Amino acid sequence: MRRALFEDAFDPARYIKTREHEQGIQKIAELAGELSSPLRDLPKNVLNALYYKYRTTWGTGDGSDSHDPTQDDGATETISEFKQWVPDDEPFFACLNFMEAHTPFRYRDRFLPEWASMEDVRALSQDRETYFRGEATLDDRQKELLQSLYDAEIRYLDEQLQSLWTYLRDNDMWEDTLLVVTSDHGENLGEDGYIFHHSNLLGEHLVHVPLLVKYPDNKHAGATVEETVSLTNLYDTVVNAGEESTGRLNPLEPGMVTDLVRSEFVCLDPQHSTEEYVEPYRRLDVPSRAVYEGGTKYVLFGDGRAYTFEGSDDYGSLLDIEPGPLEKVPAHVRSFANLDVDLDSGEGIEVSDSVESRLEELGYR
Numbered sequence: 044m045r046r047a048l049f050e051d052a053f054d055p056a057r058y059i060k061t062r063e064h065e066q067g068i069q070k071i072a073e074l075a076g077e078l079s080s081p082l083r084d085l086p087k088n089v090l091n092a093l094y095y096k097y098r099t100t101w102g103t104g105d106g107s108d109s110h111d112p113t114q115d116d117g118a119t120e121t122i123s124e125f126k127q128w129v130p131d132d133e134p135f136f137a138c139l140n141f142m143e144a145h146t147p148f149r150y151r152d153r154f155l156p157e158w159a160s161m162e163d164v165r166a167l168s169q170d171r172e173t174y175f176r177g178e179a180t181l182d183d184r185q186k187e188l189l190q191s192l193y194d195a196e197i198r199y200l201d202e203q204l205q206s207l208w209t210y211l212r213d214n215d216m217w218e219d220t221l222l223v224v225t226s227d228h229g230e231n232l233g234e235d236g237y238i239f240h241h242s243n244l245l246g247e248h249l250v251h252v253p254l255l256v257k258y259p260d261n262k263h264a265g266a267t268v269e270e271t272v273s274l275t276n277l278y279d280t281v282v283n284a285g286e287e288s289t290g291r292l293n294p295l296e297p298g299m300v301t302d303l304v305r306s307e308f309v310c311l312d313p314q315h316s317t318e319e320y321v322e323p324y325r326r327l328d329v330p331s332r333a334v335y336e337g338g339t340k341y342v343l344f345g346d347g348r349a350y351t352f353e354g355s356d357d358y359g360s361l362l363d364i365e366p367g368p369l370e371k372v373p374a375h376v377r378s379f380a381n382l383d384v385d386l387d388s389g390e391g392i393e394v395s396d397s398v399e400s401r402l403e404e405l406g407y408r
Contacts (some may be wrong), residue, residue, distance in 0.1 A: 047095065049091055049276045051087070052088050053088035053091050053092065054091065061187070091313070115203070116145070122203060122207050144230070151196070155191050167192075220255070220257070221256075221404040223277060225277070226252040229250070231246070234248055235361075243327050243328075244310075244360075252274075258284070280294040302336040303336050303375075304334070305380065307332055310330060331345065332380035334379055343380045343382055349368060
């Protein structure tokens, strides 16, 4: 949601997101530097900070509106802004990011079980740290409620997307538009004893995400692709839709077969030391890769473990089988997994000033 009055000034949301690991004097000092740099923008920076504080804290009243079924996490605002932005009779590219399926899940009574109440929702912790440290657990009733809240958010988002489809149809843009609906990850909702998406097990409920592609002019209408494909092909898919020559592109098309597909878990990136965490969360801070080849799924861990699943639709659970040594995995799969590269080493990488500036604009430090 928009939480900045001035787009060309200090963005508190970006700062909080990228510096949340800093505490106390260090954080206050850096925040003061951000607000006053450059000095001519100080009024805008301060107003942005106050507005962010209002939207995130003072504007929430007694906290009950975090579960208000009449509110959402920005879907209606995002679609409204898209409608105002979309150009008339010109090609356009738009990426609409919806956060409804992210915690905290809101209370939407239309979609929840009859026994659920606001008191049940408020008693359910949606803070991952409370589970990591063993301060909260899920019983069967809470697990059912959490799953219901998640499903309700997705069904609510379905309705919002339908309003977007209606807008495209009513404005004669539906037939000519390449439309992609997908997600960056799924959620653990009690599976294997885990909650939320911070898991290096890379189970199918985390990595097997929806992927719906509507091509222009009803091309491939009704087709279902059975093969495992990668979201990394979406770039080529989008570019190919607007190019005369496909050349070196590798777009997603029905019938396309990809030899190898990979999912990655780099690190847990915890707010606290993993020593403070209880099992099974303590074991999550190990990088892993899932590699798919045909009907086989390999899960490789940075500590030398490897799991192999053959020909199963859900590929089972890592907790049900014994691992084997990484060396037993075919060499081409190990190479594709790229576990030899420590992606979380913390070592500096030389980049140009322009690249560094662009990364900072995107929120990286």
